[in-house]
Each structure stands twice: as C-alpha cells, then as structure tokens.
Amino acid sequence: xxxxxxxxxxxxxxxxxxxxxxxxxxxxxxxxxxxxxxxxxxxxxxxxxxxxxxxxxxxxxxxxxxxxxxxxxxxxxxxxxxxxxxxxxxxxxxxxxxxxxxxxxxxxxxxxxxxxxxxxxxxxxxxxxxxxxxxxxxxxxxxxxxxxxxxxxxxxxxxxxxxxxxxxxxxxxxxxxxxxxxxxxxxxxxxxxxxxxxxxxxxxxxxxxxxxxxxxxxxxxxxxxxxxxxxxxxxxxxxxxxxxxxxxxxxxxxxxxxxxxxxxxxxxxxxxxxxxxxxxxxxxxxxxxxxxxxxxxxxxxxxxxxxxxxxxxxxxxxxxxxxxxxxxxxxxxxxxxxxxxxxxxxxxxxxxxxxxxxxxxxxxxxxxxxxxxxxxxxxxxxxxxxxxxxxxxxxxxxxxxxxxxxxxxxxxxxxxxx
DNA sequence: TCTGGGGTCCTCTCTCAA
DNA sequence: TCTGTTGAGAGAGGACCC
Numbered sequence: 001x002x003x004x005x006x007x008x009x010x011x012x013x014x015x016x017x018x019x020x021x022x023x024x025x026x027x028x029x030x031x032x033x034x035x036x037x038x039x040x041x042x043x044x045x046x047x048x049x050x051x052x053x054x055x056x057x058x059x060x061x062x063x064x065x066x067x068x069x070x071x072x073x074x075x076x077x078x079x080x081x082x083x084x085x086x087x088x089x090x091x092x093x094x095x096x097x098x099x100x101x102x103x104x105x106x107x108x109x110x111x112x113x114x115x116x117x118x119x120x121x122x123x124x125x126x127x128x129x130x131x132x133x134x135x136x137x138x139x140x141x142x143x144x145x146x147x148x149x150x151x152x153x154x155x156x157x158x159x160x161x162x163x164x165x166x167x168x169x170x171x172x173x174x175x176x177x178x179x180x181x182x183x184x185x186x187x188x189x190x191x192x193x194x195x196x197x198x199x200x201x202x203x204x205x206x207x208x209x210x211x212x213x214x215x216x217x218x219x220x221x222x223x224x225x226x227x228x229x230x231x232x233x234x235x236x237x238x239x240x241x242x243x244x245x246x247x248x249x250x251x252x253x254x255x256x257x258x259x260x261x262x263x264x265x266x267x268x269x270x271x272x273x274x275x276x277x278x279x280x281x282x283x284x285x286x287x288x289x290x291x292x293x294x295x296x297x298x299x300x301x302x303x304x305x306x307x308x309x310x311x312x313x314x315x316x317x318x319x320x321x322x323x324x325x326x327x328x329x330x331x332x333x334x335x336x337x338x339x340x341x342x343x344x345x346x347x348x349x350x351x352x353x354x355x356x357x358x359x360x361x362x363x364x365x366x367x368x369x370x371x372x373x374x375x376x377x378x379x380x381x382x383x384x385x386x387x388x389x390x391x392x393x394x395x396x397x398x399x400x401x402x403x404x405x406x407x408x409x410x411x412x413x414x415x416x417x418x
Numbered sequence: 419t420c421t422g423g424g425g426t427c428c429t430c431t432c433t434c435a436a
Numbered sequence: 437t438c439t440g441t442t443g444a445g446a447g448a449g450g451a452c453c454c
Contacts, residue, residue, distance in 0.1 A: 034422080035422065038419080038420095039420085039421080039422080040422070041420090041421070041422050041423095042422095043422085043423095056454085057421080057422080057454090058420090058421085059420045059421055059422095060420095061419080061420070062420065062421090101453080101454065102453090102454045103454090104454085105454070193452085193453075194451090194452070194453090195452090196451055196452045196453080197451085197452090198450080198451055198452085199451075199452085227428075227429065229427085229428060229429085230427095230428075230429095230451090252425080253425080253426070253427095254424090254425070254426080255424090255425090256423090256424065256425075257423085257424085258422085258423060258424075259422090259423085260421095260422060260423085295446085295447095297447090297448095305420090305421070307449085307450095308448080308449085309447085309448060309449070310447085310448080311446080311447060311448075312446095312447090313445095313446065313447090343422085343423095345423085345424095347424090347425095409423095410422080410423085411422070411423055411424090412422050412423075413421095413422050413423090414422090423454105424453100424454095425452100425453080425454090426451105426452085426453080427450105427451085427452085427453105428449105428450085428451085428452100429448105429449085429450085429451105430447105430448085430449085430450100431446100431447085431448085431449105432445105432446085432447085432448105433444100433445090433446085433447105434443105434444090434445090434446105435442100435443095435444090436441100436442090436443090436444105
C-alpha cells in the first residue's frame with residue numbers, strides 16, 4: 001500500500017500579513033492585530049513584533065508594554081475571510097480533500113493527485129509559490145504521511161522572528177516515510193496536538209519533556225495519569241501512529257456567540273438584552289446553515305474569571321431568536337449577576353434540520369403565539385436586501401440604532417471605552 | 419489596572435429507568 | 437416490595453485548538 005501524502009499549509013502571520021499587504025507603508029514595522037481595548041488580546045502580529053516577545057492570545061495591554069511603538073490595528077474579519085477564500089481556491093485546484101482548520105490553516109490530502117501534479121514535496125512547493133504569486137502571502141508547508149507529522153513539519157518550516165523582519169525558514173519541510181520517529185522524538189512534548197499547559201504540567205511530573213520521553217512511558221502509566229482516552233491517544237502520537245483522515249466537509253456540532261463587555265454588568269435587565277442580541281445572532285446563523293438545535297447553553301464569566309455554564313434541552317429543535325432567548329433567559333434568571341458579569345455567551349448544540357412538523361398549538365384556530373419561524377425567515381430576507389441593521393428585535397434598539405450580533409464582531413475583545 | 423471568540427472533545431456527577 | 441446494579445442521557449466543567 002502506498003503511503004498517504006498529507007500537506008499542512010499554515011499562512012505566516014496571516015492577519016498581520018494581510019494588513020501589510022493592504023497598506024505597504026507598514027512593511028518592516030512591528031504590527032499587532034487584535035483587540036484594541038483594555039480587555040482585548042492579540043490575534044496575530046508580524047515577525048518584527050514577535051521579536052519583542054509579543055505572541056497571539058497575549059493581552060493587548062501587555063503587548064503595548066512590550067513594544068509601545070508597534071502599530072496596533074483592530075481585526076477585520078471580513079477582509080481576512082476574503083483572502084482566505086482566495087488561498088483555499090488555490091488548494092482546491094490540487095485536491096477536493098481540503099480540511100480547513102481556520103481561516104489561515106488547512107490539511108490537504110494529495111495522495112490521489114501525485115500522478116497528475118507530481119510528488120508531495122513538488123505539490124507543496126508549487127502551492128506555496130502560487131499562493132504567494134496569486135494572493136501575495138507567504139505560507140509554510142509540511143509534507144508527511146499523517147496529519148500529526150505534516151503539522152509538525154509545517155511548524156519546522158516557519159520563519160524566525162527578528163527586529164528587522166522575518167528570517168526566512170525552509171518554507172517546505174518533508175518528513176519522508178520511515179523517518180517519522182527520528183523527526184518526532186527530539187521535539188518538545190508540548191508541540192503535540194492535545195498537550196496544553198495542564199497536561200504538560202502532569203507529564204512534567206514524570207520527567208517527560210520531549211516526545212521521545214513520552215514514548216518511553218508505558219501506556220498503562222499514561223492512561224492512569226491522564227485518563228484512558230487522552231493517555232492512549234498521546235501514546236499513539238508519540239509513536240507516530242495517527243490514523244486521522246483529512247475530512248473535507250465537517251459539519252458543525254454547535255453554534256454560539258459570546259461577548260466580553262467593556263464593563264461588567266451587575267443586573268439582569270441589561271443582561272437579558274444581551275441574551276436577546278446574542279440569541280438573535282445565533283438564530284440567524286442557524287437558519288442560514290439550515291439547522292436547528294435541541295440544547296441551549298449559556299456561559300457566564302464573572303469579574304474574577306470564574307466561568308459557569310448552564311444548559312437546557314428541549315424536546316424539539318429550536319431555531320428562532322425568541323425561542324433561544326426565552327430558554328437562555330430562563331437559564332440566566334437562576335444566575336446571580338451581583339458579583340459582576342464580564343462575559344455572556346449563548347450557544348445551541350445537538351444540531352439537526354429544523355422540525356417542520358405542525359405542532360398541536362400551531363394547528364389550533366385561535367393561535368395566540370406569533371409564527372416565529374416564518375417571521376424569522378422574513379427578517380433574514382429583509383436583512384439580505386437592506387442590511388443587518390434594517391430589522392431586529394425591539395429590545396435591541398438603543399441610542400446608536402439597532403445592535404445586531406454578527407460573527408467576527410468584537411472578535412478579539414471589546415473596543416476601548418475611553 | 420491580564421487573560422477574546424468560536425469551536426471540539428473528554429470526564430465526572432447525577433438522575434432515572436430497567 | 438425493596439434493594440442493588442448498570443447503562444444511558446443530561447448537565448457541568450475543564451482542557452485544548454486556532
């Protein structure tokens with residue numbers, strides 16, 4: 001059996017690189033993209049900024065302290081989405097088996113394309129050059145027989161940060177069949193997918209620092225320490241056993257919106273308005289995906305970062321803003337907001353196509369409840385024609401007009417509040 | 419005045435029914 | 437009828453990823 005040929009393509013400093021492409025005066029400067037408010041975080045930064053110790057997920061205030069002269073830009077989710085589509089269009093000219101991990105990262109299974117386009121390393125180099133020539137962005141590509149190895153290889157291909165700009169990396173790194181363990185075992189165990197801060201802390205107690213150290217630990221010891229699933233999974237990865245396939249059409253299992261507020265909320269009245277807004281946003285996305293969900297979950301994060309979730313499952317799937325808001329509102333009613341709520345989220349899971357069967361109460365002649373499903377689809381239609389702010393729940397009309405929640409809004413934290 | 423948003427998956431606990 | 441066991445499902449929380 002011929003081995004699989006898996007590519008992992010990872011764009012270099014994607015959001016920041018897009019901003020530099022759009023504004024060439026930024027070239028060569030430390031540029032940080034992300035939340036600009038007090039509660040924001042860094043989404044991406046150029047290699048010039050990384051040389052100052054800035055990295056993604058770092059609080060923006062900390063990044064400002066590290067590099068006060070950096071250019072700080074709010075993210076533009078829609079623009080990055082447009083660039084991402086162009087990059088993925090290039091991928092799809094080589095194989096339909098493209099699994100997007102995020103806007104800037106994907107796995108490609110090109111096992112069936114080698115006869116047409118040449119071997120894996122050749123395809124990787126061509127894709128990298130084409131993405132640069134056609135879209136203007138650099139990427140790093142890993143080529144291997146599994147997703148795990150391809151991902152680690154693309155990391156190894158990355159540039160190195162320096163204050164005068166990125167020092168180019170290999171661009172393409174290949175792990176040939178049979179050489180997986182030699183490549184894998186010297187790497188830090190933290191580089192394995194699934195080893196975060198908590199798992200690393202537990203592994204460190206066993207003296208595990210590299211993947212090779214992990215491979216030497218008996219699987220029984222790992223399953224006792226980490227649980228059966230994670231223990232076995234990591235043991236397999238440490239021996240380069242990774243059977244995961246490239247999945248081109250993954251269906252979402254949940255759809256949610258959450259938002260960190262510029263200031264904490266302490267009362268139910270204002271939080272219930274946010275519930276309506278978030279529910280409206282979730283419902284709109286559900287309908288555009290042709291889905292509904294049985295379980296509604298709220299997430300509440302308090303000022304001290306303590307986070308709770310509360311969920312409720314309905315007998316039939318719900319898809320409308322008023323239905324989701326009613327369930328989420330009931331869940332919120334049992335939460336005491338007095339300590340101060342900094343984040344609120346609403347999500348729907350157990351997704352399925354909407355249940356279009358006529359309910360008994362809908363069939364009754366003296367129907368008292370509005371027909372929310374039909375009304376919601378009408379709202380979608382109006383918004384498509386006249387924009388998001390044309391129509392929405394009355395509860396969301398404030399001084400600044402209608403406040404509608406959309407994906408990518410306040411993606412990296414609330415804007416500054418002065 | 420530290421810590422976003424949108425996800426997935428796993429584990430633990432509790433409840434309920436067989 | 438009572439009690440113990442077991443498995444499924446719901447709910448909650450945590451870890452992890454980009």
